[in-house]
Amino acid sequence: MNLAYSHREFSFEPEDHTAIARLAYEEAGIVLQPTKAQLVYGRLARRIRACGLTGFADYIALIQEDSEERTHAIDALTTNHTSFFRENHHFEHFMETCWPPLKKRLATGGRVRLWSAACSSGEEPYSLLMVLLGTDRQSAGALAKQDFRLLGTDLSTEILSSARNARYHADTVKTIPPALREVWVGKGEAGGAQLHPLLRQLATFRYLNLLGSWPMRNRFDAIFCRNVMIYFDDETKARLQSRLADQLVVGGFLYIGHSERLAPEVAGRFSWIGRTTFQKVS
Ligand SMILES: C[S@@+](CC[C@H](N)C(=O)[O-])C[C@H]1O[C@@H](n2cnc3c(N)ncnc32)[C@H](O)[C@@H]1O
Known part of the structure; x- marks a missing residue:
């Protein structure tokens, strides 16, 4: 045997x-x-x-x-391994390149949509929120009044309830830069950590199987779909990437995991920007 x-x-x-x-x-x-x-x-x-x-x-x-x-x-x-500020170069790129025009658009009444697809227990979307808010808590209140949505989706119902609760082990929050941790992380139960309610109110978490139908009507300005395609075969990856491209605005950014690649049949719809960072061209 x-x-x-x-x-x-x-x-x-x-x-x-x-x-x-x-x-x-x-x-x-x-x-x-x-x-x-x-x-x-x-x-x-x-x-x-x-x-x-x-x-x-x-x-x-x-x-x-x-x-x-x-x-x-x-x-x-499912394997739910994740961490705050994982592959931080994506958040740096987002802040330097993607966010400034989106912020301007929001300020003039425009709409911004971000998606963390396969978000696991929420560390990825909450990292994104922390970088774009910085250390100013008032900016969260202002953002909540604008036409801004950050969607986090996953297949695992248990992990989604952890994401909604935003309660983490004290060790888990250590990868959040100290200045952001100071502002956005408080004490939770039993020595754990609890993210600030202002962060929680800015993220929406939903069950979504990436292989199933997607109910979203609007396109996204940026999609983080990281470290999930490694579990899929080539055919599933190519189909998913093509759907992700359809779901992005032209000029929108797609961030994928460090060991993931764009399928040849989809690569032409994006321009390569940097490490596992792509911009939709068509
Ligand atoms: C390793 S975690 C990645 C989390 C995060 N994106 C990151 O990079 O840190 C992979 C996640 O993909 C989810 N997942 C696996 N198959 C999926 C599917 N078909 N649809 C949606 N989510 C899926 C799992 O539940 C898990 O939470």
């Missing part, structure tokens, strides 16, 4: 992995190669216990029937 499949508590056979991998691919576009068997086992064993079942065969039968438990399974299979 393959060592990857020999575990103590529940038996986990290659065909179990295949069934779960098929479901993760169909539901979320996530590719789970056989080398991920250990990860799949560890994450779903918790759900098997929570459901009071005795093994993977019963659990697979359950998630094929029960959409609520299927959601829990997909939640458990």
